[in-house]
Amino acid sequence: MRRQPRIGIIGAAHLAHAISYGQCLQRAGATVVGVYDPDPRLCQAVAGRLVDVPVFNDQEVLIGQQSLDAVVIAGTTDQHLVSVRYAAAAGLHVLCEKPLATNLENAQEIARVCEAAGVQLHVAFVCRFYPMVQEVQRVLLERPADPIVGMVGGNRGRPPLPPGYPHWITDPKHAGGGALLDHAVHVIDVMRYVSGAEVTRVRAEAGTLFCSGLAVDDAALLLLEFTNGMVASIDPSWSVPAGSRYHYDFYLRILTGSGYLDLDDRREALEVTSDKHAGRPTTLLPFGKSVDSRMIEHFLDCVATQRFVQPAASGEDGVKAVEVALAAYESAELGVSVELPSSPVRERT
């Protein structure tokens, strides 16, 4: 029997994700060797939700001295590169929170460092792991003669404000942007994944429309053109009202030359109304295995077999999503279209 993989959690700034990934790792039988964050309260918050996980106040110690196989990086976006460098230098595989970085140079450097060290780099694009997304990717792949005409996608969430969310998520220095960068990367990635095409031109609008005083955008709309001729729109806004039945959504509507696909994660849920739920009596309760679990299990498989396979999102996927999101910011700011380096359509594998 194979030894259980030994994983370190590096950074807990994405607190909810760090806890979820940690729980998924332990459920999947991995050993969570430790959790590091510069903020000891965040370390404790993660460790307190996991079983027997020590906390570290120095990531070099956790990465370098604990015989790890891989790390899960969930620190602030601007700190991803630092952590990836330590991990790659130690020969550890990496699952990095999205977006990969706050700027294109750092995102590319993260991908380069991992490639040079020969370690796997997975980017936490969890939306790929929805069975509905994988099924649609398969359906489209099976119909190469049926052109994709257009896609309408969205990933909206509640405004990630304190106290429910950490302060840094709406701090441009640490997060690199607002709703556009935070959520559009998921949808950009899924559109690339299911179409096999790359974005060639971006137009966008962005603004702070819901939470006055926020230093980052909380609303945006993107219009994209792709190498395969299709067009797409993305709504990544933090526009889910407090009383909503759900915290976030993920949807994708796809028009092809011969038909129409309509994906919505809100359908795969029970509508539960309970008089015992104060404030929000009706909620959507998703059923089935979570995308976090699916992604973590796949990551562990790739680590165990020493093979990076789809649907994992690669460093290149992470870089491309950041590139498109940053082009969208440029378009919104300057009021012009932004062209992206046109790369050939990838082989769908």
Added chain:
Amino acid sequence: MKVAILGAGFIAHAHAAAYASLPGVELKLVADPRQAEAHRLAAAYGATPVSSASDVWESDVDVVSVCTPTPTHAPLSIAGLQAGKHVLCEKPIAGSLTDAVAMLEAARTAQHHGIHFMVGHVSRFEPDHLAAKTVVDQGDIGHLRMASQSITGPFPTWSSGGWFADPSQSGGPVVDLAIHSFDYLAWLFAAPPSRVSAVGVSRQVPLPSYVLCTIRFEGGGLALVEVSWAHPRTSGLAVRTELVGTAGRITWNYDDIAAVRVTEEGSAPRNILMPGSNSFADEIRSFLASIKNGTPVPVTAEEALTALQIALAANDSLRTGQPVEVYNGTPQAPQVGEVEANP
């Protein structure tokens, strides 16, 4: 009240049925150079078919519905107003800003003589659209900040001689169909548009038949409009809308809006008792009430011009590949015929 309808095509039938449903209204004339069509529509409602608009101008009708192809809206509406007829012009107001501005001026002149001009943006009269407008205006969702509307369907088969497929005639789905969304959203935001972007794909017809469009309104409001003449024929016309404010959200979807869904052996499920089925009658009733009471019409030429400005800016954005700034009051957008597909 005596009425004439110019045009005897698809939308003219909807107007005729609506007039027929209203008390005290007599549909007297149906004018269309295509005699068979004019006869068919006139016969169904006990009206007299005529072959030219001048027969209508010389008649004693009070009200004229302009239900002809878009490029003829301006000359017919202006001639009707000058002949002293109240004019209800189908949407879009026109295919070009030049035409629309001329109509606006004619409407203002006619107003001085107690003659009314209205553009038939029927969406505003659909009960669902109207209810959402009320909720927004009451402030129940706070300040409206974002909106999206999708109007998707198959390519319309009913245009005479296929004029819908000719960009110089119809302006494509952006000018012909998304104009509903542009009018409705501008009405909701109650602010002029400032920037419009669009991307599109051409399918089957020589114009972008699937278009995604963003609109920025003054004050920062953002809207997304998806419009399609490229959806599968079996899917029918689908409309879905989302309005998000600082304190809440409104969503609805035509798939779910009818109280009765019927599924018969061998055919796709269909909705009956769609809430909007009386909207043309409601639109016409409110136009006739404005005439009778001498009150402002519910959809003004100015508002219809704004919707057209957005549509033409979207087509301009499709053509240039760039966002288009909308300068209110100084129409600079291109004519409908300049539309082409994105490369």
